Amino acid sequence: LHDVGFKMWSPLGAVVKPVSNGLIDLVRLITGTQGFWEKGFALITIPLALVLLFFGLQFMVKNMRKLAGSKTEVVIDKYLFGGPVRAFLLGVVITAIIQSSSVTTSFVVPLVGAGLIALEQIFPYTLGANIGTTVTAILAALATGTPEGIQVAFAHLLFNIFGIAVWYPLKIVPLTLARLVGKSVVKHRWLAFVYIIVIFIIIPVGLILLLRR
Numbered sequence: 001l002h003d004v005g006f007k008m009w010s011p012l013g014a015v016v017k018p019v020s021n022g023l024i025d026l027v028r029l030i031t032g033t034q035g036f037w038e039k040g041f042a043l044i045t046i047p048l049a050l051v052l053l054f055f056g057l058q059f060m061v062k063n064m065r066k067l068a069g070s071k072t073e074v075v076i077d078k079y080l081f082g083g084p085v086r087a088f089l090l091g092v093v094i095t096a097i098i099q100s101s102s103v104t105t106s107f108v109v110p111l112v113g114a115g116l117i118a119l120e121q122i123f124p125y126t127l128g129a130n131i132g133t134t135v136t137a138i139l140a141a142l143a144t145g146t147p148e149g150i151q152v153a154f155a156h157l158l159f160n161i162f163g164i165a166v167w168y169p170l171k172i173v174p175l176t177l178a179r180l181v182g183k184s185v186v187k188h189r190w191l192a193f194v195y196i197i198v199i200f201i202i203i204p205v206g207l208i209l210l211l212r213r
Contacts (some may be wrong), residue, residue, distance in 0.1 A: 091128025101133035
């Protein structure tokens with residue numbers, strides 16, 4: 001991207017990068033090295049970040065519950081998520097700006113946990129996030145001007161579009177599964193780790209190995 005004079009600016013990166021660089025510089029200053037201790041610090045910060053994320057979400061949910069019945073809830077429910085098309089476009093726009101569908105989805109987790117919006121309202125929003133996350137790759141591919149890059153970027157976009165075309169009419173399936181998993185995880189927290197390992201590691205790797213034969 002730098003060779004063609006094109007560089008994507010991420011507001012999320014603008015916030016996170018100075019903090020992360022500051023922590024790295026602090027470790028280097030204390031240890032006087034860039035090797036073993038820096039890697040050890042990285043291993044420590046990963047679980048620490050997860051713990052902070054967990055407590056941060058809990059804090060947000062607790063405070064957002066106070067908004068129930070207020071004008072803020074009306075604005076969120078009626079104007080931001082007032083209909084599937086509006087929620088879908090909101091997901092597209094926010095993700096295109098932030099350049100991270102994970103962050104976009106994380107925004108609404110406290111809202112659902114606080115009961116301000118329903119799961120059905122979030123579904124088109126997350127689908128929109130899946131489209132918005134392709135914007136960065138498309139812009140980068142168009143900037144480079146290589147056919148291969150453009151093909152990959154639009155393959156990503158078309159894959160997500162076809163996924164939406166398949167699952168939106170069948171939304172009762174993912175919504176039911178989401179509720180089932182949610183209720184199960186509330187009772188047994190360890191199921192969350194099992195879910196992540198199975199869905200994001202075992203199944204994809206298994207399919208890749210199976211299709212290679």
